[in-house]
Amino acid sequence: MTTKPYDLLIRNARVVRPLQSAVIDADIAIKGGKIARVAPGIAPDSAAEVVDAGGKLAFPGLVDPHMHTGIYSPLDEDAVSESRAAAQGGVTSSLNYFRSGQYYLNKGGPYAQFFPEVLDISRGRFHVDYAYHLAPMDSKQIAEIPMLIEKYGVTSFKIYMFYGGYGLHGASSHQHEFLMIDKDEKYDIAHFEFVMRGIKDAIGRFPEKKDAISLSLHCETAEIMAAYTKLVQQEGKLTGLRAYSAARPPHSEGLAIVIASYLAHETECPNINLLHMTSRKAVDAALKMAEAFPHVNFRREVTIGHLVLDYDVETQVKAKVNPPIRSREDVEYLWETLLAGKLDWVCSDHACCRHEMKFDGEKPDEIFKAKSGFGGTEYLLAALHTEGTRRGLSLNRMAELTSWNAARRFGLPSKGDLAEGYDADVVLFDPKAKFTIRAAESESTQGYTPFEGIELTGKVVDTYLRGHRILADGKVVGSPTGQYMHRPY
Numbered sequence: 001m002t003t004k005p006y007d008l009l010i011r012n013a014r015v016v017r018p019l020q021s022a023v024i025d026a027d028i029a030i031k032g033g034k035i036a037r038v039a040p041g042i043a044p045d046s047a048a049e050v051v052d053a054g055g056k057l058a059f060p061g062l063v064d065p066h067m068h069t070g071i072y073s074p075l076d077e078d079a080v081s082e083s084r085a086a087a088q089g090g091v092t093s094s095l096n097y098f099r100s101g102q103y104y105l106n107k108g109g110p111y112a113q114f115f116p117e118v119l120d121i122s123r124g125r126f127h128v129d130y131a132y133h134l135a136p137m138d139s140k141q142i143a144e145i146p147m148l149i150e151k152y153g154v155t156s157f158k159i160y161m162f163y164g165g166y167g168l169h170g171a172s173s174h175q176h177e178f179l180m181i182d183k184d185e186k187y188d189i190a191h192f193e194f195v196m197r198g199i200k201d202a203i204g205r206f207p208e209k210k211d212a213i214s215l216s217l218h219c220e221t222a223e224i225m226a227a228y229t230k231l232v233q234q235e236g237k238l239t240g241l242r243a244y245s246a247a248r249p250p251h252s253e254g255l256a257i258v259i260a261s262y263l264a265h266e267t268e269c270p271n272i273n274l275l276h277m278t279s280r281k282a283v284d285a286a287l288k289m290a291e292a293f294p295h296v297n298f299r300r301e302v303t304i305g306h307l308v309l310d311y312d313v314e315t316q317v318k319a320k321v322n323p324p325i326r327s328r329e330d331v332e333y334l335w336e337t338l339l340a341g342k343l344d345w346v347c348s349d350h351a352c353c354r355h356e357m358k359f360d361g362e363k364p365d366e367i368f369k370a371k372s373g374f375g376g377t378e379y380l381l382a383a384l385h386t387e388g389t390r391r392g393l394s395l396n397r398m399a400e401l402t403s404w405n406a407a408r409r410f411g412l413p414s415k416g417d418l419a420e421g422y423d424a425d426v427v428l429f430d431p432k433a434k435f436t437i438r439a440a441e442s443e444s445t446q447g448y449t450p451f452e453g454i455e456l457t458g459k460v461v462d463t464y465l466r467g468h469r470i471l472a473d474g475k476v477v478g479s480p481t482g483q484y485m486h487r488p489y
Helices: 076-086 113-123 139-143 145-152 175-177 188-203 222-235 242-245 250-267 281-293 305-310 328-339 377-389 396-408
Strands: 006-015 024-031 032-037 047-052 059-060 064-067 093-099 131-136 156-160 214-219 271-274 297-303 345-347 427-434 456-465 468-471
Touching: 006 032, 006 427, 024 281, 059 093, 059 396, 064 076, 064 297, 064 345, 064 377, 064 396, 076 093, 076 113, 076 456, 076 468, 093 377, 093 456, 113 131, 113 145, 139 145, 139 188, 145 188, 145 377, 156 188, 156 297, 188 214, 188 250, 214 250, 222 242, 222 377, 250 271, 250 281, 281 297, 281 328, 297 305, 305 328, 305 345, 305 377, 345 377, 377 396
Parallel strands: 006 047, 006 059, 064 093, 093 131, 131 156, 156 214, 214 271, 271 297, 297 345
Antiparallel strands: 006 024, 024 032, 059 427, 427 456, 456 468
16 A cells, blocks of 8 residues: 555635735645645645635744733643644644743642643643743742753743742732742842843853743833822722723833833843733834834734734723733834834733632622733634734734744744644634624633634634644534643754
């Protein structure tokens, strides 16, 4: 029996590649989980299996670089359900922010003990490929950065700037208990500086991995937030998302970005990711810092939630997130800078917060009592296509924003494109299909969505992970086959 050259052939696709100026009509041949050839007219009898794309768009599998699997629900449950939601949205690489302390595993201590448990729980549960960013919460964990890079392939790290005086949902005077660190440790600006020095030293130790090693920052300032939260609550004039936005005002983001950027300059920490920017003030601060410190390699991130929702959305408390959903004027400014090429990737910041945890039992409409965060990875490509198309965002640019750019930044050189040698992560997308977002139709266990009722144009039909179909006709199929991505991957 003669073995055919290819395992799978996806015919009659309109291939969307990053860094290109047009979509091309081509077939995609796959062998051993890799893309072997992309060209028109590949012979159907050259493959063991043939799929007709019927003229649908073929995007590279999405790289969602900002997820929080396991934050509110046990990791063993979240890994299954939320990776199913990822596959539903065309995401094939899920990068999750994780840390020690309350929420997540609710444990402190060194990552040498903590992270192997994370990997053990994760193994065999993800439907998509996955990796973790880790946050050094104390001096001992800073010292572990080289070990995490070398042994576990963790090349990206995080600082939560507002944790200095805030918990996950509001003001906190019990930092040590929340973060589960020793009383002689401080999670403050000095700690942020030492994290940056640790990253810089690690880059010097692993020069061959220097492009994959980076530091991400959640930029909000606890002092501004504490003061403004008190003012908003005392005045009592605002409610819902407008109140929450005013309590964590945009200039809090801008100030934190300036502090973070100067520290990166001072410590010579070269690769900085400014996460989930929400406002004109945040973006303008980030762009000014890039001009001031051109030797720092900044990346600027925006979430699909902040590109779609504004603080007058009907779903209100369901859309509580940190940093907050902002005004329509801020939303349009984010689009303006995105279209100008000044933002680097679009992510979900997916944090499944189930209904029973999200809302206060006695005051479910009280914004300050609700938990922060919501899911959305399942709508990432469809929502970007819907909003982007009507604003003139090209399909090729969408591929850069959802796949290529994040893959390059986070040490995934075999992800993010549909070209020979890349992982055969392929998304078949029907750009004409219309659907209305309903939480009941999501694979996530969240049970609600702040996007409820929004009509989208364009839908993920099939998702392939390394040549194996994990979503067929919009339904997740098969058992979890996701692999841990030891980076550079």
